[in-house]
Each structure stands twice: as C-alpha cells, then as structure tokens.
Amino acid sequence: MIGLTGGIGSGKSTVSAIFESLGTPVIDADRLARQLVAPGQSGLDEIRKAFGDGCITSDGHLDRVCMRQKVFSNSKEKHKLEAILHPKIRESIRAWTAALDSAYCIAVIPLLLETRQTDLVDRVLVVDTSENEQLKRVAARDHLTHNVIHSIMDTQADRETRLAAADDIIENSSDVASLESQVRALHGYYLEISHDD
Secondary structure, three states: OOEOOOOOOOOOOHEEEEHOOOOOOOOOHHHHHHHHOOOHHHHHHHHHHHHOOHHOOOOOEOHHHHHHHHHHHHHHHHHHHOOOHHHHHHHHHHHHHHHOOOOOEEEOOOOOOOOOOHHHOOEEEEEEEEHHHHHHHHHHHHOOOOHHHHHHHHHOOOOHHHHHHOOEEOOOOOOHHHHHHHHHHHHHHHHHHHHOO
C-alpha cells in the first residue's frame, strides 16, 4: 500500500485521480471522514456528545465551518476530534485493503505523518509544491483568507519533514501533463516492485 500525502493545496486529489485512471484502487481518508460524520453515522453522534449541538446544523449535518474554527484554534479540541475519527478511518482502510486483489493500492492520507500512521502503508508518496503555490491554490479553491490557510498549514507537518519521510516524491510545480508523466513512471515502478515481493 502506498500512502499518498502532502500539504493542503499540494495536488493530492489530482494525483490520486490520475492513479485511479490507470486502474489503481484509491481510498481517500478525507472522503471516509465525511462518510463517518454523515447523519445517522456513529461518528456524528460521538461528535455531538463531545462538542455539543453547536456544530450540528438544523437539518442534522455536521457544520464544517464551526468545527474548523473549533479545531484549528484549539489543539485540545483538535485531538478530541481526531480521537473520534482516526481509529474509525484506520479500521475502514484496513478492511478495504483486506478485500482488494490488486498489485498495489493508494491510500490518500493528508495527515499520514502528523497522526503517525505510516505503519498502515508500505511506502510514503509525497506530493510536493511550494508554500506560495499552496496559498494560491487553496485561496482560489476554498475562498479562504491567507491567515486561515496559514493556520491550517501550521497544523500540518512542514515541507522539510514531509520530504524527509518520503520514499517517493511527485513535484507539482508545473502542469497536469508533468503530473501525469510522473504518475505513469511511479505506476510502472509500483507494479514492478509489487511483483518482486
């Protein structure tokens, strides 16, 4: 299993979509987290118990803006939320992997290093880009202020830490054609090394 990670706005979704287009099974921890906090799911019930009704909308959904403000300004609240979601995400990833029959798979885990979950994966693949690029992309995509984006980036591993932990790196400072070329090369490499095991 390849753990795909990178800072906010680095291009993880684009890279994982390219791997998927090549037939590689992909699971995304952020998508799992959204499913786990959908109305009727135990994750949402646990969040309601831990944080109160203030971050639940009138129609019973998680108020993401409210939760973002709570967890990015308070590390205790962030750890409380992680203690609810991360074990469930790990369990879902393990179950998904056990059911697969493929040479390799990709698990997109944005906080792979921060949550010390590298034991889940065989290799760490980092999508890397400059902090300026991250700021530009996230501001354009999510319409957040630079201060909010910086506060999110401050909760993530810094670029040097990610690069030091990487087995493989995709450089995302050019265009999609460059990304596709890098992904295709890694796809071939991963197929090759999975057959050697």
